[in-house]
Amino acid sequence: MKKCINRMSLAFPAASENEAFARAAASSFITLADPYINELAELKTAVSEAVTNCVVHAYRGMSTGMIYMDIKLFSDRTVYIKIRDKGCGIADIGQAMQPLFTTAPEEERAGLGFAVMESFTDRLRVRSSCGSGTVLVMEKALQEKMLDDDQRDISDKSGRKLGACSPVR
Amino acid sequence: MVTLKLNEQTLVACLSGDIDHHTASSMRTEIDRAVRSSPINRLVLDFSQVSFMDSSGIGLVMGRYKLISELGGVCEVADPPPYIAKVMKLSGIERLCEITFHNSRSCHTDGEMKV
Numbered sequence: 567m568k569k570c571i572n573r574m575s576l577a578f579p580a581a582s583e584n585e586a587f588a589r590a591a592a593s594s595f596i597t598l599a600d601p602y603i604n605e606l607a608e609l610k611t612a613v614s615e616a617v618t619n620c621v622v623h624a625y626r627g628m629s630t631g632m633i634y635m636d637i638k639l640f641s642d643r644t645v646y647i648k649i650r651d652k653g654c655g656i657a658d659i660g661q662a663m664q665p666l667f668t669t670a671p672e673e674e675r676a677g678l679g680f681a682v683m684e685s686f687t688d689r690l691r692v693r694s695s696c697g698s699g700t701v702l703v704m705e706k707a708l709q710e711k712m713l714d715d716d717q718r719d720i721s722d723k724s725g726r727k728l729g730a731c732s733p734v735r
Numbered sequence: 736m737v738t739l740k741l742n743e744q745t746l747v748a749c750l751s752g753d754i755d756h757h758t759a760s761s762m763r764t765e766i767d768r769a770v771r772s773s774p775i776n777r778l779v780l781d782f783s784q785v786s787f788m789d790s791s792g793i794g795l796v797m798g799r800y801k802l803i804s805e806l807g808g809v810c811e812v813a814d815p816p817p818y819i820a821k822v823m824k825l826s827g828i829e830r831l832c833e834i835t836f837h838n839s840r841s842c843h844t845d846g847e848m849k850v
């Protein structure tokens with residue numbers, strides 16, 4: 567059965583310098599689940615897209631607003647990421663998710679944020695209501711970690727046991 | 736960060752660090768200033784030193800492609816790390832800018848241009 571084994575919550579203002587902060591925070595938490603480097607890079611990118619959308623779009627025309635990020639790690643190696651804002655909301659989610667659709671072309675937004683989030687996670691759900699904000703949930707199952715040959719060599723040479731790791735192929 | 740190198744009619748912009756919405760705007764300003772003030776027909780965006788990029792980087796490439804096209808030149812993306820190449824592939828940007836891979840283009844060689 568799938569069980570939540572660790573979780574974190576953060577709230578921070580929708581300021582552009584917090585895009586790097588959100589990535590770093592998400593990445594350091596998800597690292598606890600021992601992901602492969604490419605899985606971590608993909609999740610970092612997905613988080614960056616979601617947080618950037620809150621910074622760029624959600625609070626447009628408003629003085630300020632907060633971004634809420636929750637991450638959970640499950641026993642089956644699923645990573646669950648929820649990113650939420652209390653901004654303007656999205657009127658037409660289907661249209662917003664179309665690749666290349668953007669409401670801010672003059673700011674050089676590429677309209678590919680949702681496409682990146684979809685391709686770098688296993689599941690993306692969006693809920694939004696005009697005037698009260700947007701909730702985005704992304705899930706990704708991390709691969710089972712195998713001891714690769716390099717690690718085995720190191721352990722053999724140092725004579726160190728690598729403990730109760732998953733079996734080698 | 737952007738380091739610019741002018742070599743005949745080619746301007747090479749070596750980008751380094753993270754490219755996101757926060758950092759892209761100053762990169763854009765620096766590159767555009769150099770493009771507008773040099774007689775070039777080719778802009779190379781060197782991604783070899785880029786540590787992170789989201790779709791803001793695609794916006795950055797598309798915008799520079801537009802500018803250099805208006806000026807009658809071509810745009811090229813050089814040496815994106817594998818995972819950044821994946822984001823580029825997703826965007827279809829290679830239809831606008833050729834993506835090239837060299838083994839050891841260095842962003843730190845001489846010929847640096849202060850703009």
Ligand SMILES: Nc1ncnc2c1ncn2[C@@H]1O[C@H](COP(=O)(O)OP(=O)(O)O)[C@@H](O)[C@H]1O
Nearest residue numbers: 619623624662668669675676677678679680700
């Ligand atoms: N959190 C949000 N709040 C309000 N609008 C949003 C939000 N996220 C996305 N959008 C809308 O969806 C569109 C598409 O988003 P995205 O695919 O990330 O492209 P981009 O950010 O480059 O415009 C945005 O242009 C914006 O209109």
Ligand SMILES: [Mg+2]
Nearest residue numbers: 615618619679
């Ligand atoms: Mg976006």
